Amino acid sequence: MVEWTDFERATIQGIFDKMEYEVVGPAALCRCLVVYPWTQRYFGNFGNLYNAAAILANPLVAKHGTTILHGLDRALKNMDNIKATYAELSVLHSEKLHVDPDNFKLLSDCLTIVVAAKMGADFTPDVQAAFQKFLSVVVSALGRQYH
């Protein structure tokens, strides 16, 4: 089981309390598709992903970015059992969506960077450490049911 300090719980909750899901979610997913273009393989039916401008303007990408970010709410509400919380989603990503679990880390790096850009100086090293710990637990849980 993952041990969370009071600082970590408060920090992570604080980040999500102030989160603009419809801005940060799309920004993170767009960044992932631009910086790591091989991730576009999972979005063949999303229409125009031809270049960065097209990706940033794509409404399906924006909608999906928001959906993914809200998916993190589950972990937020169940921080003491993230592994079990994502068991079903892990099976889905493995069996149905066939997503290489390395991609979860790529997306979480992009999300960290978008949050850093939004928070500026408030994204201190300790805040970054807490946030990245949270994301790495989620990433691990999402990869758990792969076989």
Next chain:
Amino acid sequence: MSLNETDKAVVRDVWAKISKSSDAIGTDAVGRLLTVYPQSKIYFSHWADLSPGSGPVAAHGKKVMKGIGLAVSKIDNLTDGLLDLSEKHAFQMRVDPANYKLLNHCILVVIASMHPKEFTPEAHCALDKFLTALALALSEKYR
């Protein structure tokens, strides 16, 4: 995943805009490396103070960014340009190359937080490619 001419132009352009704050970027990035990835502290056990913003951390951050500036100037041939630094890292310091990825990520986080407008997705992509190529050049002499 080698750097094309557009990547190089973007890297030079972004570096021109952020290099005046390179000391601050370096200090912040090294501080973050030690905080977010505490395993990296083993390379600095000889420092009196490993906390973010401390003297040794700031000095090292400055050194790292000087190396990055050098890499930007040698962007057309990073392997040859960074040969001396690679020897140093391989034989003297023996840094596990996995750590370059971690420091690269911290550098990108700092640039994002200090220069959000410049750090567009395209700039992010070019810089990520550049830092990855840099890490590879730095690992050249390892074996």
